Amino acid sequence: MEVELSIDAKKLTRKFGDFTAVDAVDLEVKRGTIFGFLGPNGSGKSTCIRMLCGVLEPTSGSAIVNGFDVAKEPEKVKRSIGYMSQSFSLYRDLSPAENLRFFGGIYGLKGADLKRGIDRVSELVGLGPYMDRQSGQLSGGWKQRLALAAAMIHEPPLIFLDEPTAGIDPVARRSLWDLLFELAGQGKTLFVTTHYMDEAERCSQIAYIYLSKLMIHGTPAELKRLPEVTPAGTKRLSVATDDPPRALVALKRLDFVQDATMVESEVHLMVKDSVSAEQVHQALMSAASIDAREIRPIEPSLEDVFVTVTRNLANI
Amino acid sequence: MNGFWSIVLKEFMHLRRDRTSLVIVLVLPLIQMILFGYAINFDVRHIQAVVVDQDHSRESRDYLQRLHATQYLDFVANVQSSDQAADMLRRGQARVCITIPDGFARTELQGGNPQVGVQIDGSDSQVSVRATSAFQAPPAQLPAGTPQARMTVLYNPTARTATFMIPGLIAVILQIVTVALTAFSVVREKEMGTLEQLMVTPVGRLALMVGKLVPYAVLAICELGVILIASDVVFDVRCHGSVLALFILSIPFIVASLALGLLISTIAQTQGQALQFTQLTLLPSILLSGYISPRETMPGWLYTISSILPATHFIQATRGIIVRGAGFSDLIPQLLALTVISCVLLTASTLRFRKTIA
Numbered sequence: 190m191e192v193e194l195s196i197d198a199k200k201l202t203r204k205f206g207d208f209t210a211v212d213a214v215d216l217e218v219k220r221g222t223i224f225g226f227l228g229p230n231g232s233g234k235s236t237c238i239r240m241l242c243g244v245l246e247p248t249s250g251s252a253i254v255n256g257f258d259v260a261k262e263p264e265k266v267k268r269s270i271g272y273m274s275q276s277f278s279l280y281r282d283l284s285p286a287e288n289l290r291f292f293g294g295i296y297g298l299k300g301a302d303l304k305r306g307i308d309r310v311s312e313l314v315g316l317g318p319y320m321d322r323q324s325g326q327l328s329g330g331w332k333q334r335l336a337l338a339a340a341m342i343h344e345p346p347l348i349f350l351d352e353p354t355a356g357i358d359p360v361a362r363r364s365l366w367d368l369l370f371e372l373a374g375q376g377k378t379l380f381v382t383t384h385y386m387d388e389a390e391r392c393s394q395i396a397y398i399y400l401s402k403l404m405i406h407g408t409p410a411e412l413k414r415l416p417e418v419t420p421a422g423t424k425r426l427s428v429a430t431d432d433p434p435r436a437l438v439a440l441k442r443l444d445f446v447q448d449a450t451m452v453e454s455e456v457h458l459m460v461k462d463s464v465s466a467e468q469v470h471q472a473l474m475s476a477a478s479i480d481a482r483e484i485r486p487i488e489p490s491l492e493d494v495f496v497t498v499t500r501n502l503a504n505i
Numbered sequence: 506m507n508g509f510w511s512i513v514l515k516e517f518m519h520l521r522r523d524r525t526s527l528v529i530v531l532v533l534p535l536i537q538m539i540l541f542g543y544a545i546n547f548d549v550r551h552i553q554a555v556v557v558d559q560d561h562s563r564e565s566r567d568y569l570q571r572l573h574a575t576q577y578l579d580f581v582a583n584v585q586s587s588d589q590a591a592d593m594l595r596r597g598q599a600r601v602c603i604t605i606p607d608g609f610a611r612t613e614l615q616g617g618n619p620q621v622g623v624q625i626d627g628s629d630s631q632v633s634v635r636a637t638s639a640f641q642a643p644p645a646q647l648p649a650g651t652p653q654a655r656m657t658v659l660y661n662p663t664a665r666t667a668t669f670m671i672p673g674l675i676a677v678i679l680q681i682v683t684v685a686l687t688a689f690s691v692v693r694e695k696e697m698g699t700l701e702q703l704m705v706t707p708v709g710r711l712a713l714m715v716g717k718l719v720p721y722a723v724l725a726i727c728e729l730g731v732i733l734i735a736s737d738v739v740f741d742v743r744c745h746g747s748v749l750a751l752f753i754l755s756i757p758f759i760v761a762s763l764a765l766g767l768l769i770s771t772i773a774q775t776q777g778q779a780l781q782f783t784q785l786t787l788l789p790s791i792l793l794s795g796y797i798s799p800r801e802t803m804p805g806w807l808y809t810i811s812s813i814l815p816a817t818h819f820i821q822a823t824r825g826i827i828v829r830g831a832g833f834s835d836l837i838p839q840l841l842a843l844t845v846i847s848c849v850l851l852t853a854s855t856l857r858f859r860k861t862i863a
Contacts, residue, residue, distance in 0.1 A: 242705045243705075244704050244705055264707050267705060267706060267707040268707050270705070272702070272705040274698060274701060274702060276698050277698070278697065278698035278699050278701055278702040279699065279702065280697075280699060281697065292706065295703075295706045295707070295708050296706065296707065297707075349705075
């Protein structure tokens, strides 16, 4: 079935006793996109995913996944999705080939179909030379590729990836993301959770969940332009110096600086609109005798977006 | 001794947080003491006896009355023929058969020593030793008019320990392996996160559960075969009854053990906990099942507990078939008991399993 929206959740809610783990979350995920689902640990991300996978029944609200209602047709939802968990959750004592055969069998693949499926996914993730090793002996990156292969054995149009790159090396991380882009290019929808900002930047859409509620959602560029991230009458500056740590301490103490943080050896500031670059330069000079090399206006980063949104809520 | 006190303090802090271990350390020994204290009792009394009184006289009744007063024997039945009595012994419904022949009273009144036939089931050597001594109690030089018991120990006349222990051991070993294997196989999937992965696939709950149990059931049945061969070859304990009946009776016992393992797997979160629970279930099966100490010696409440243990009924069956050569039809009560227990356990564990993995 061809549907425009891979996920269409409306007021999706799950309560555990008195505790509301997911509170009226609305989500729309378009087909063929990489959707970044972010939020601190314990904010309700996993509960939300478990509902979208048809494993956990919502307390109220609804979610249509690949055209199936998660509450009414959980079995059809399960058949139409792939799921890759953050910790390696395939059988370590079996080989990749045996793992793929097992999961293919679970999804009802048999004989020639099963063999074709295994060949297809193992070629896609490049598992060829490792097919007969012991899965538990593979490196973190290869384990994740195997898990992804297993999640795709039944050709699901939508794949959930729960922190797919947690704890793997940068090279493996880059190549896994290249693979994800390739899949998205083929029309697969990828629903990814991550704590890495650079990975969030790579997503076509982002949703940020905090304290069980969906805080913000949109493209990375849209999120950076949100008024609550850079409130009216404020702006962000980047200060380059030869002594960044001391500059950060000094700048934080200045009374016109609302927020300061270190990003790639430069100090990022949030100040009132009326504060000029020259003013910052002089204040830093007189406070710590540091001569700033360059002070320029910048856009907020995604990290700024999430930190500000989270802090705004904590202050209320 | 650098850091000695820090380590000591830290260990106590772990203990305080880990309530399960604390309970196991403090409460379990108490339970063990009570179980061992009550269950292990070699002073066997109240041995079940069947009477064939062919004399029907006041004297024969007096004789039985005196035997009963020793407290060693409880008369469970009065039957007409020795065939019926033999059946009861083979089935394990009575351990001793006393046959008072016609003419008992006449011989006694004439001042002779009337002969009484006593058949003792030797499959539980502790019971048979006690029963033997109950009849030997009168002095060797019989005064005039005193009945003389002519004892025959059936089935294990030499009171070999192996003949007594091995059939019970079969049940215990079978239970250890099946309970542990099942509990571990599910808990391992929990620990490794593979159960979580399975839950997002369309695999059915029932398919998952039955699929996990069947291989271990097959394994357990193969194991039974291996043990039976080993007990014959190594210990010279041969199966006198129908091997087929033994395998048929083992099925509900294995199912009950698998269900128990499944039940443990729904409670235990780690393999370490699963091991502790497995040992916990094993203790009563060893102490209360009649494997070591006869159930006749247990106080009533303990006897009741012992009758809901699958091992109790299966040990009765293994001793019956292997030692006494009992047939399938002799062990229908055990089959029924095992079937009921396994159904209850399977239902309970299925319900809990469905709930915990949902």
